[in-house]
Amino acid sequence: MSAPVVPLPQVDHQRALFAEGLALDCGMVIAPMAVAYETYGTLNAARTNAVLVCHALTADQYVSATHPLTGRAGWWDTIVGPGLPLDTDRYFLICANVLGGCMGSTGPREEMTDPEGRPMGRPWGTDFPNITIRDMVRAQKLLVDRLGIERLLGVIGGSMGGMQVLEWAATFPDAVYAAAPIATAAYHSAQNIAFNEVGRAAIHSDPDWRGGRYWEDGGIPAKGLSVARMVAHITYLSEQALTRKFGRRLRGASSLTFLEDVFEVESYLRHQGSTFVRRFDANSYLTITRAMDYFDLGAEHGGDLSAAFRGTRTRFFVSSFSSDWLFPTSESRAVVRALNAAAANVSFVEIASDKGHDAFLLEEPDFHRALGGFLAGCADRLGV
Amino acid sequence: MSAPVVPLPQVDHQRALFAEGLALDCGMVIAPMAVAYETYGTLNAARTNAVLVCHALTADQYVSATHPLTGRAGWWDTIVGPGLPLDTDRYFLICANVLGGCMGSTGPREEMTDPEGRPMGRPWGTDFPNITIRDMVRAQKLLVDRLGIERLLGVIGGSMGGMQVLEWAATFPDAVYAAAPIATAAYHSAQNIAFNEVGRAAIHSDPDWRGGRYWEDGGIPAKGLSVARMVAHITYLSEQALTRKFGRRLRGASSLTFLEDVFEVESYLRHQGSTFVRRFDANSYLTITRAMDYFDLGAEHGGDLSAAFRGTRTRFFVSSFSSDWLFPTSESRAVVRALNAAAANVSFVEIASDKGHDAFLLEEPDFHRALGGFLAGCADRLGV
Structure with a gap:
């Protein structure tokens, strides 16, 4: 911790601006609002091959290719690319920096605006409102709409990304054909x-x-x-x-x-x-x-998690890792039980791994085959 | 964290002073050295009923009765007293503040001495040497000798206290009739x-x-x-x-x-x-x-934990708690395996509890019965 430390440099991220802003769960409206994002692959003419990747707590939109700050490979580079499970020859991948993040989306380090939307010459800092996972998802929905995509082929993510996947399926069920919540839970535990x-x-x-x-x-x-x-x-x-x-x-x-x-x-x-x-x-x-701590999808639906998925037509693939003690398999099983109670189409796999929670980011061939197979199967059904 | 915070008040602890000091594992000699301690019950005429209680990281010698700083009951008050598992009508309990502690034994907040043992008018602070669990045990042995006790009926402790119990049995086998390492391990894990x-x-x-x-x-x-x-x-x-x-x-x-x-x-x-x-x-x-991180009893014996106990005549009672993830049962089993390999007299129990590592300090009737029974059985054999 002895090397000199400076504030994050500003990077020219690709951003979508929403002048009308976003109404948050806390009652406040943030306007204008920016969503920084990256895409990989090409959107087909029918706009049916889009897959939204939701990132975890400290990740960002740089799923693949080189990260602009660290110069390192993207955080899911191992499975994103031609012929890989998230096949950029077949799918159009979208990943947005979450609302509240620090890689270009509206958040504490971006310039604050007053209630009329006028820039105030200082960052939001701790005046940035308390947000929820649902707020993050609503911001992503604006971006997906802006890109002209009516229904996502898939929404995929691990850890906090998996919370967003569950929230997407619950809040915008008709916009999600397939959902893959990975190493996650429907609420944040006391621990x-x-x-x-x-x-x-x-x-x-x-x-x-x-x-x-x-x-x-x-x-x-x-x-x-x-x-x-x-x-x-x-x-x-x-x-x-x-x-x-x-x-x-x-x-x-x-x-x-x-x-x-x-x-x-x-x-x-x-x-x-x-x-x-x-x-x-x-x-x-x-x-x-x-926002992670607040997350409790069952509580958003009267204390009944299955109510969050009632009538859903989304196909679900739930996965966990045997040595993950942050989001243990028991929490994925609770999600699967709720989906079953909602008569949803769901498959579940616990991957045997001794790598802990981080396994979803690492070389886990069984997991990659299962995830890639699920997505390809859904794409086949849709004729993508 | 907003209330005013002041340095620890000085308390008039009961202390044994050792002018000759102690030679530490790091090669340094601390002299003079003080060991602060409390006793409970009465030493019998034959001096055969002494039980040493070794405390954990943040505990101290106030096992029972009122703590002089907090005014609360001692940390093992639930099992110490007449008719209780650590029966003060039958045993003479001794507990010493560990070397390096802050409740009266020589440690960072006590006055520093120069190599000739002269007081230097300032606390040791970070000039206090790096110490080991074995150093703590050697300091306790000086106290036990001073009290005129040749052999302890028992040495008992949980967590870091259990590390001291294992070290006692390995370093002073003839001075320990019965040893009860609780919720502990023979080395500190990477986690x-x-x-x-x-x-x-x-x-x-x-x-x-x-x-x-x-x-x-x-x-x-x-x-x-x-x-x-x-x-x-x-x-x-x-x-x-x-x-x-x-x-x-x-x-x-x-x-x-x-x-x-x-x-x-x-x-x-x-x-x-x-x-x-x-x-x-x-x-x-x-x-x-x-000191906890350094602890690796097997490494002290050429990498073979069973060598630490070779030829031992001490009776061992090893216990763990099913939901303890800091010192999981697997680490107690490793101790038991090493004791078995040394043909030691050992019994082992994993207590079913959902209270985690702290269970050894809490109301766990099965555990209290097992520990009390072990100690009473050993006392019976010795005719105490």
Whole structure:
């Protein structure tokens, strides 16, 4: 955490602007509103081959190709491309930075507007309203409409992306032919809320956060955000994955030297923390984690999750990973039970993996075959 | 975290002083050295009824009766007393604050001495050496010798206390008749090291830590220590315990109000953090968590855990809790396998509980019966 840290550079993202804005669950209207997005592949003439990819907490619209800030490959590069499960020769992939994010969509680091929509010469910061997963989905729907797509072939996403998939299917059932919620849940558990709260407390505790007004002096709460990332990162991995990767190996020492920073797992976590602050905004992190915590799809439907899917004609493919303890298989099974109770068309698979929650982003051939097969089957039925 | 926070008050603990000090694993000698301790019950004339209780990371010697700082009951008050599993009518219980602790034993907040043992007019702070679980146990052995006890009837402890129990049995086998390591492991796992590192990073990130020299201006790194406690506290509870205690209940609100601090689990964690800083020292926390991370009893014996117990005549009672994910049953089973390989006298029980790691401190009648029965059986054999 010793290298100099500067605020995120501005990047010229592809954006759709909505002058009319968006009415949020909290009652406020954000107008104008921008949705930054990327597309991969080509929309066919019938506009029937569009697949929306929903990203997780700290990811963004750069699913594939090179990330403009980190210079690294996109976060799902392993399965996006010609002939791959998310086949860009066949599908038109869309991914939008979530509302509240920090990669070009309207969020805490974008310029604030007054109730008449006039720019106020300062970022939203902590004045950005509390948003929900449903608000994120409504913003995406505006983009999909703008692109002239009436019905998405598929909506796909893992973790918080999976929450958006479930919300899409519940809120816009006629716009979703196939839905693949991956490694997710229909509500955020007490344990997950607790871990998020630790991350938020770490950010709030950093004096460089300055009550959220760190943008005033060009600084960022790098230490607090780094600690938040460190604790979150542990929850993304399984005990087995951590042990396989690091065990109790010491860094540059063959025996205990009683120096600081001796265990490899420690320097790995610190590295995760310090690189994260170069690509993510602290106020966005606060906003998005809170949206995850609020998420409870059953509660949105009178406490009955199956009511969220009543009468649905969407085809569902639910998947989980055996060693995922952040979004355990039991939570996917609860989604499947609700879908069954709604007489939905649903298949479910638990992938045997020891990689933990992060498995959905990693090399998991069985998972990739299953996901690709589901999507291809749906495309076949639609004649895409 | 808004109430005023002051450094720990000095308390007149009962202490044994060792002018000759202690030679540490790191090669340094700390002299003089103090061991603060409490006793419960009466030592019999034959000095055969002594039971050493080893405390966990953030506990102390106040096993029973009123805690001098918090005014609350001792941490194992439920099982210590006349007729209870740790029967003070029958046993003479001893509990010492660990070396490196902050309740009177030599540690970071006690006055530093120079190599000639002369007081230096300032606390050890971060100049306190890196210590090991074995160092803690050696300090306890000096106390037990001082009390004129040749062999302990039992050594008992959970979590880091269990690490000390294993180390006692390995290092001083003839001084331990019966050993009960509870909810513990023979080494600290990569995941546990990772969680500890997050806590340390939170403390290091707090500018009030001041590189460990917070004692200079009478302040303490309350925010960092509080975050460290919050993340650790999550690991002490099971997902089920958190859900049962809090679920997604909102505090003082019947629906989502989009205010800060809405979930009960959040205010609970914040309360845990803010009360902790009133009874614990940040530099002690750094010192003791590192000692836990270093712990690897097998590595101390050429990589063969069973070699640690070769030829032992100690009776072992190993116990774990089914929902403990910090020290899972698999790690207790590894201890049992090593004891079996050393042909030791060992019994093992996994207690069915949904309370997580904290179960060893809570109302668990099956566990209390098993532990009390083991100790009473050993006392019977010894004619105590």
